[in-house]
Amino acid sequence: MIIEGTFPFAAPREVVWELLQDPAVLAQAIPGAKRLDRVEDDRFEGEMHVSVGPVSAAAFSVTVTISDKVSPERFTMTIEGKGPLGFTRGTARVELHDRDGGTLMKYRADLKIGGKIAGVGQRMLDSVSRTMTRQGLEALNREVQNRLAGISVGATSRSPAVRWKLSMVLLLLAIVVLILILRLA
Amino acid sequence: MTSRRFFGERFTRNEDARLLRGLALFVDDVHLDGMLHVAFLRSDYAHARLISVDTAAARARPGVVAVYTADDLGAYWQPGPLLVAPPPIDGLVFNAATQVPLIKDKARHAGEPIAMVVAESRYVAEDALVDIVVDMDPLDAVVDLEAALEPDAPVIHEQHGTNLASHVVQQKGDYQRAHREAALIVKRRFHYDRGVAGALENRGVVAQWDARCEELTVWDTTQAPIPIRSGLARMLGLLESQVRVIAPFVGGGFGSKIMMFYPEEVLLPWAAMRLNRPLKWIEDRQENFYATTQERLQIHDAELALSEDGHILGVHDVFLHDTGAYNPYGLTIPINSQCTLLGPYDVPNYYTEFRVIFTNKTTVTPVRGAGRQHGVFVMERLLDFAAKELGIDRVEIRKRNLLSSDDFPHNHVILFQDSAPLVYDSGNYLPALEKAVDLIGYDEFVREEQPRLRAAGRHVGLGIVSYIEGTGIGPYEGARVTVEPSGQVRVATGVGTQGQGHYTVFAQVVAEVLDVDLDRIHVTTGDTREFHWGTGTFASRGVVVAGSACHEAAVAVRKKILGLASDALGVAENDLELEGGRVRVKDAPERAVDLGELAVRANPLRGAVTPGTEPGLEATAYFGPDRGSTASGVHAMIVEVDRETAMVEIKRYVVVHDSGRVINPMLVEGQIQGGVAHGIGNAFYEQLVYDDTGQLLNASFMDYLLPTATDVPRVEMAHIETPSPLNPLGVKGVGEAGAIPTGAAFAQAVEDALAEDDLEIREIPLSPNRLFEMIRDARATR
Numbered sequence: 001m002i003i004e005g006t007f008p009f010a011a012p013r014e015v016v017w018e019l020l021q022d023p024a025v026l027a028q029a030i031p032g033a034k035r036l037d038r039v040e041d042d043r044f045e046g047e048m049h050v051s052v053g054p055v056s057a058a059a060f061s062v063t064v065t066i067s068d069k070v071s072p073e074r075f076t077m078t079i080e081g082k083g084p085l086g087f088t089r090g091t092a093r094v095e096l097h098d099r100d101g102g103t104l105m106k107y108r109a110d111l112k113i114g115g116k117i118a119g120v121g122q123r124m125l126d127s128v129s130r131t132m133t134r135q136g137l138e139a140l141n142r143e144v145q146n147r148l149a150g151i152s153v154g155a156t157s158r159s160p161a162v163r164w165k166l167s168m169v170l171l172l173l174a175i176v177v178l179i180l181i182l183r184l185a
Numbered sequence: 186m187t188s189r190r191f192f193g194e195r196f197t198r199n200e201d202a203r204l205l206r207g208l209a210l211f212v213d214d215v216h217l218d219g220m221l222h223v224a225f226l227r228s229d230y231a232h233a234r235l236i237s238v239d240t241a242a243a244r245a246r247p248g249v250v251a252v253y254t255a256d257d258l259g260a261y262w263q264p265g266p267l268l269v270a271p272p273p274i275d276g277l278v279f280n281a282a283t284q285v286p287l288i289k290d291k292a293r294h295a296g297e298p299i300a301m302v303v304a305e306s307r308y309v310a311e312d313a314l315v316d317i318v319v320d321m322d323p324l325d326a327v328v329d330l331e332a333a334l335e336p337d338a339p340v341i342h343e344q345h346g347t348n349l350a351s352h353v354v355q356q357k358g359d360y361q362r363a364h365r366e367a368a369l370i371v372k373r374r375f376h377y378d379r380g381v382a383g384a385l386e387n388r389g390v391v392a393q394w395d396a397r398c399e400e401l402t403v404w405d406t407t408q409a410p411i412p413i414r415s416g417l418a419r420m421l422g423l424l425e426s427q428v429r430v431i432a433p434f435v436g437g438g439f440g441s442k443i444m445m446f447y448p449e450e451v452l453l454p455w456a457a458m459r460l461n462r463p464l465k466w467i468e469d470r471q472e473n474f475y476a477t478t479q480e481r482l483q484i485h486d487a488e489l490a491l492s493e494d495g496h497i498l499g500v501h502d503v504f505l506h507d508t509g510a511y512n513p514y515g516l517t518i519p520i521n522s523q524c525t526l527l528g529p530y531d532v533p534n535y536y537t538e539f540r541v542i543f544t545n546k547t548t549v550t551p552v553r554g555a556g557r558q559h560g561v562f563v564m565e566r567l568l569d570f571a572a573k574e575l576g577i578d579r580v581e582i583r584k585r586n587l588l589s590s591d592d593f594p595h596n597h598v599i600l601f602q603d604s605a606p607l608v609y610d611s612g613n614y615l616p617a618l619e620k621a622v623d624l625i626g627y628d629e630f631v632r633e634e635q636p637r638l639r640a641a642g643r644h645v646g647l648g649i650v651s652y653i654e655g656t657g658i659g660p661y662e663g664a665r666v667t668v669e670p671s672g673q674v675r676v677a678t679g680v681g682t683q684g685q686g687h688y689t690v691f692a693q694v695v696a697e698v699l700d701v702d703l704d705r706i707h708v709t710t711g712d713t714r715e716f717h718w719g720t721g722t723f724a725s726r727g728v729v730v731a732g733s734a735c736h737e738a739a740v741a742v743r744k745k746i747l748g749l750a751s752d753a754l755g756v757a758e759n760d761l762e763l764e765g766g767r768v769r770v771k772d773a774p775e776r777a778v779d780l781g782e783l784a785v786r787a788n789p790l791r792g793a794v795t796p797g798t799e800p801g802l803e804a805t806a807y808f809g810p811d812r813g814s815t816a817s818g819v820h821a822m823i824v825e826v827d828r829e830t831a832m833v834e835i836k837r838y839v840v841v842h843d844s845g846r847v848i849n850p851m852l853v854e855g856q857i858q859g860g861v862a863h864g865i866g867n868a869f870y871e872q873l874v875y876d877d878t879g880q881l882l883n884a885s886f887m888d889y890l891l892p893t894a895t896d897v898p899r900v901e902m903a904h905i906e907t908p909s910p911l912n913p914l915g916v917k918g919v920g921e922a923g924a925i926p927t928g929a930a931f932a933q934a935v936e937d938a939l940a941e942d943d944l945e946i947r948e949i950p951l952s953p954n955r956l957f958e959m960i961r962d963a964r965a966t967r
Contacts, residue, residue, distance in 0.1 A: 084315040087229050089323065112878050114295065115229030119471065119884030 003092075003129055003176075004108035007137040011144040013096045016103045017072030020094075025143050042066040048083075048175055062175065072096055079111070081175070086115025105137070132176040189764070191697040195851040199703060200434075200688040209434040212389035212404045213467050220391075221250055223453060223466035224310035226300040226317050227475060228292035231328075231545035231879025232339065233321040235288050238300055243316035248309035251460060252317070253301045253452070255289040261455055262286060265446050266416065269515030271351070272604040278352040280345040283513040284548060286448040292321065293341055293510035294547050295880055296475020298448050303456060303464060326545040326879035330484055330505040333542045341510065341543045350512045351541035355523060355599040358534035360490070363499025367490035371571045375485040376948040377559045377928070379507070380871040381477070382552045383863075383891055384683075386436025387468035388477055390449050392457035402429045403454055408443040409721030411679045414713040416446055417454050425717070428454075432681035432711035439863070440551040441478045442683070443723040444513065449476075474884035479873060480552035482507035483522060483559045489567040490534075495575050495582045499534030502526060502563060506541045506556075509548040516541070517602045518549065518556035521655065524607045525925075526560030527597055529614040529651050529817055530586040537599065545879035551723065553863055554924045557654055562949060565650040565929035569936070570945065579933070580622055583651055587614040602724075603658040605812040612817050613843065613907045618651055620903050621819035621841040625649065630823065635937075644828050645836070646938025648930035649821040656816050656844070656918025657729025657909070661809030663718045664734040666695055666742045668802035670788075672766050672781030674699065674706045676738075679719025680731045681711030685920065686852040690728055691735045693848050694914065698739035699746070700763040701780065718807070725816070725918025728848065733808035733912040741804030749783045749802070814909035816917040818842040820861075820930045826938040831957035833869060833935060838898045843905040845917035853919050854902050860923015862897040867924065868931040870896070872950045943967075 009016045019025055023036040023044075035047040048060040060083035069075040074095040081088040092109035113125070203209040240252040255262055265283040288299050300317055304310035325339045332338055333348040341348055364370065391404040401423060407413050407430070414430040417423070435442065449466050457464045468476065485504040492498055506519040523537040572582040588595055590613045597607040622628070630647050638645045664678040676695050682688065692706035709715045719731070747758040750768035754761070754776055762771050769777035784802045821839040826832070840857050847853050870890040874882045883889045900923075908915030928949035935956065936944050942963040948955075 112876075112880075114231070114878065114880045116471070116884075118876070118880040118882060119295075119474065120887065122882045123888055 001111050001113055001125055001129070002108065003111065003133060005130070005133070007105045007107070007134070007141070008099065009103040009105060009141050009144050011102060011148055013072045013098060013103045015144060015147060016096055016105070019140060019144055019147065025140070042069070086113065086117035088113045129176045136176070189700055191693045191703070192846065192848050194849065196689055196693060196703055196849055198686050198689045198852075199692055199708065200686070204434065211386060211434050211436060212391055212406050215391045215404045215465070217391070217393055217463040220463040220465055221303050221305060221460070222307040222310050223456070223464050224302050224304070224307060224314055225298040225449070225466075225472070226302070226314045226319070227296045227298050227472070228288060228321070229295060230292050230321055230323050231295045232291070232293060232324040232326040232341065234291045234324060235299070236320040236322055239318040240300060242318070243302060243313040246309065246313045246316055248305040249302060249313045250305065250462070251303040251456065252313065253287070253456065254299065255285070255287040258286060258455070261420065262289065263420070265451070265513050267515060268445060268513050269517050269602075271516050272520065272600045272602070274353055274355060274600055276354060278349065279516070280342070280347070280350050282342040282345065282350070282511050282543065284448065284511045286451045291324070294475070294545050296472070296547060297510070298476070301452055301456065303460065326877070328544055328546065328875055328877050328879050330482070330507055330542045330544070333544060334540070341545060348543045349540060350508050350543050351516060351519075352539070353516065353519070354538045356536050357532070357598040358499065360499045360501050360534045360536035363490040363534040364501070367498050368493035369491045369571060369574060370488055371491070371567050371574065372488035373567065373570065373947055375487060375563050375566065377481055377483050377562060378948070378950055379479050379482045379873040380552070380867055380950070381474060381479050381873065381889065382439040382441035383866070383871070384437030384439055384441070387470060387473045388442065388447065388449065389465070389467040390453045391463065391465045392453040393463040394458040394461055396461055400427050400429065401454055401458065402431065404431050404433060405450060406435050406442055407432050407445070407450065408435070408438045408681050408683060408723060409445055410681050410711045410713055411717060411719045412445055412721060413450060414717065420451065421454065421458065429712070429714045431713070435681060435683040438681075438683035438722065439553040440480070440555060440723065443721055444478045444548075444550040447476070470886065471884055474881060474889070475547055478548050478550040478552070479509070480518065480549050480555070481559070481867070483519075485559065485563045487563045487567060489571055491571050491575070493575070495571065495577045495585050497530055497532050497586050499536070500526065500532055500564070501536045503538045504559075506539055507544050507546065507549060508541050509544055509546045511548045512541065512543070513548065514550040518551055520600070520602045521556035522559040524560070524597070524599060524601050524655060525557040525653065526564050528561060528564050529588055529612065529653050530564070531588050531592070535597075535599070546875055553860065553921045555724070555921065557652075557921065557925045558864070558867065558928055561650065561652045561926045562929045562932070565926065566932060566947065569933050580618065580627060580649060583618060584615065587618065587651070588612065589615070601655055601813060603813055607655070608812060609653065609815040610909050610911050611907050612653070612815060613905060614651065614817055617817065617819050617841045617843055617905050620905065621649060621821045621839055624839045624841065624901060624903060625821035625823065625837065627821070644826040644938040645823060646826070646934045646936065646940070647821065647823050648932070648934030648937065649819065650926045650929045650933060651817070651819050652926040653815050653817045654725065654918070654922050654925055655813045656725035657810060657912070657916070658724050658726055658813035659730065659809045660720060661807050662720065662731035662734045663716065663805060663807040664691070664731060664738045665716055665803065665805040666735065666738040668699075668742060668746070668780050668784045670781050670784045672705065672779055672784070674701050675709070676706060676735055677709045677715040678731045678735060679711070679713070679716045680722045680727050683722065685727060685856065686849065687727060690848050690852055691732060694732050694735045695739040698736065698743050699780070701766045705766065724813070725920040725922070727920070728914070728916050729814060729909075729912055729918050730808055730810065732848070732916060733914055734806050736913050737806035737808055738804045741806055742802055745787065745802050745804065746780065746783055749786055750778055753778050753783065753786065808912065810911045812911065814845065814911050814917040816842075816844045816919065816922060818922055818926070820926045822930050822934050824931070824934040824938055826935060828939065828960065831953045831960060833953070833956070835865065835896075835898050838900045839902075840900050840923065841903045841905060842919070842922060843907050843917070844919040844922065845909045846906055846915035847904050848914070848916065850904065853904065856919045857902060857923040858900050860921060860925075861900050861927060862892055863924040864927025865897055865931070866892045867950055868928040869951050872952065
């Protein structure tokens with residue numbers, strides 16, 4: 001599955017980039033994210049618990065490896081997610097461009113999806129993943145605005161030292177897919 | 186043989202009272218004390234190396250009784266049997282790889298089982314699947330048939346070093362000469378894609394070990410209970426008499442339930458014995474999409490050589506056949522394709538070559554039609570294109586090439602799926618074609634109706650195609666007929682029943698010989714305790730082979746009846762007749778004796794019998810034909826296409842069918858109507874879509890469309906009866922016929938309806954979406 005698109009942030013690239021380093025912010029933007037740990041320099045492991053309606057699923061483990069990182073321009077994520085209802089594997093590329101005084105994010109994820117999600121979720125995968133990607137990005141944009149206004153959300157939101165990976169946007173995309181499973185289950 | 190007619194009559198079905206009142210036993214109706222439930226953990230990956238399976242958490246879950254992986258099976262872990270050995274064809278390549286009960290080294294298709302959980306309920310068992318931690322290393326998948334043979338393709342079965350499962354060439358005459366002499370060569374590539382069997386009832390197994398009687402009972406949705414019994418006995422080290430396999434009422438088989446041995450069929454009996462508890466597993470629909478065998482992906486590169494006046498000089502066909510992850514069913518399907526392609530036509534020269542390819546998809550075994558539709562599609566499409574190029578009417582070009590009724594038996598030289606030469610036993614093709622032309626109103630439609638509707642802006646078209654179907658192959662079936670002291674008759678045969686009406690048609694076969702009312706004839710099928718020799722229900726052979734065995738057994742019982750009655754009545758056998766459950770004197774019908782009374786006499790409790798006398802009015806007989814009998818027919822349909830939405834409505838559907846002698850027209854028509862529904866599904870609705878990693882993208886009835894009642898017209902039918910000389914009943918098979926030529930007829934009809942777009946349909950299934958693309962592309966290239 002290809003998920004691609006653009007999203008405008010009303011903030012300079014550096015602000016967006018910094019935001020994308022912050023796991024706590026991202027965890028809040030991602031529904032169901034329980035844990036995001038950095039296990040190596042450019043390697044992260046997360047765990048999701050997602051409930052949709054009456055269905056609560058077991059944990060999904062997600063591993064993200066970052067490569068080709070050029071601050072504050074671009075990075076590539078290699079994603080592997082596994083859970084009882086299926087798996088997703090693939091790569092995602094995120095680029096930040098200056099645009100009209102703000103930032104235009106371009107993203108393109110090429111994800112292979114397998115298991116129950118692939119088998120019964122096709123009709124929803126496309127539209128739901130697009131919708132949820134957008135919702136996640138909008139949540140990030142709100143956080144950008146909050147930061148510009150000097151307000152922070154999340155206990156650790158001001159910790160650039162954590163050097164969190166942009167990966168989370170992609171993680172978001174991966175997770176979207178996982179969430180779909182639950183809708184179908 | 187008797188005064189009343191039991192053949193050719195529309196008797197209602199003996200089994201329906203039970204089915205309609207919900208009293209028929211299906212596997213899921215089996216409830217046993219202490220029964221546990223089974224769920225399977227299946228691979229999400231189509232191709233992946235298995236690194237580890239950790240079942241500790243699953244075992245610890247309350248309610249879980251056992252969890253098994255391949256390692257737990259020990260020596261019981263064995264690949265399944267090769268069910269059909271390849272025919273003795275010169276130069277044949279065959280690389281066997283059969284399915285395994287649980288994955289040991291790697292997954293070869295998505296849905297392949299990794300572990301088996303036994304628990305107090307299915308709910309607990311399914312929850313425990315989530316507890317199992319599996320580590321797998323994904324490999325590149327083999328999906329595309331042509332890419333599978335590239336040197337750098339990943340290899341699915343390392344022991345073979347190639348994804349080539351088989352390579353076969355068969356020839357008749359000299360195609361190259363035909364090619365040189367031809368006035369026209371029509372050459373095209375054709376695709377026919379995958380679908381499911383789609384039985385209403387999914388698979389299911391219940392296994393019970395009775396430790397006191399030392400007897401294993403297995404209820405199984407199989408189409409082949411006797412081979413399952415024999416195989417389980419061998420694998421489990423039991424006597425065959427210790428294993429009873431019951432295939433009770435089964436809600437549709439369509440071929441996928443003839444596959445043996447599915448992992449579940451092997452594992453439940455084993456675990457039931459180990460745990461000494463009854464076990465049940467009922468496949469859910471999603472599992473069915475992954476774990477039950479499928480059919481139909483082939484790619485043909487075919488050419489037809491013709492004379493100027495449209496006579497076929499030869500056919501050259503090279504095709505690829507997708508067998509999925511394993512090939513337990515040998516070459517049955519591709520050989521059916523190459524043998525059915527010749528159709529009812531006189532084809533003097535034929536070159537046919539195929540390669541069977543392993544792919545990381547669910548295993549392929551026969552599904553209703555079993556490769557025959559591919560051959561029909563290729564041949565009928567080539568004839569359509571040739572007719573167009575030569576300016577010959579499409580019915581006329583077929584008429585010019587049909588075998589005449591004097592041509593039988595007709596030897597096509599190449600070997601059929603039963604390893605015997607492809608010899609058509611009998612046929613009468615021209616009258617069937619003419620009858621179909623008449624019934625569909627071909628001349629009037631082409632001359633008046635179509636031009637009139639076209640002028641009104643409507644896109645209507647007609648399709649008409651011929652086909653043959655090899656049916657009723659051996660090796661053999663058997664039956665036992667017993668007259669009981671009550672005068673009722675018991676008939677037992679080994680084939681299983683999946684809704685065909687066996688309880689009725691076998692009763693008719695016996696009644697025709699014994700003249701007993703049908704409701705006093707009780708048929709048992711598919712219970713190895715009742716009858717334990719035979720092979721199964723497949724290849725449109727139930728009535729041909731098992732029916733003939735019923736007939737032979739009934740004839741033997743009749744002989745015993747007449748002998749006893751002759752003694753009882755003091756009248757010569759020739760002066761006796763059977764009527765209504767009695768034997769009477771022809772000239773003095775008031776002198777009669779009941780069959781029940783004769784049954785009592787046949788089992789004397791005191792006194793003496795002549796040495797060599799067998800007790801009872803009972804006989805067992807076996808029947809095995811020399812080779813299969815060839816059924817035939819013509820399908821014609823009229824469609825209307827909405828050119829904006831590309832939706833197709835089938836307005837009329839005509840089938841003229843020749844399955845030899847018809848025992849019960851209602852049952853034959855039911856088979857054809859159902860087959861046509863299946864064929865329409867294959868033609869326009871049903872398609873399994875795999876992505877390039879081997880993931881099935883439409884594993885539910887939300888996305889995999891079965892035709893509904895509103896999509897399937899009531900088929901108008903006519904029967905032509907050309908008896909088969911190969912069996913005492915003169916019958917041929919009919920179970921698959923309806924599904925075979927549907928795609929070819931549909932493609933022709935849709936093309937005809939869209940004549941202005943000048944489409945060439947070379948693929949099945951179509952869909953509204955695909956047809957829309959074709960119309961759009963046709964417009965773009967004009």
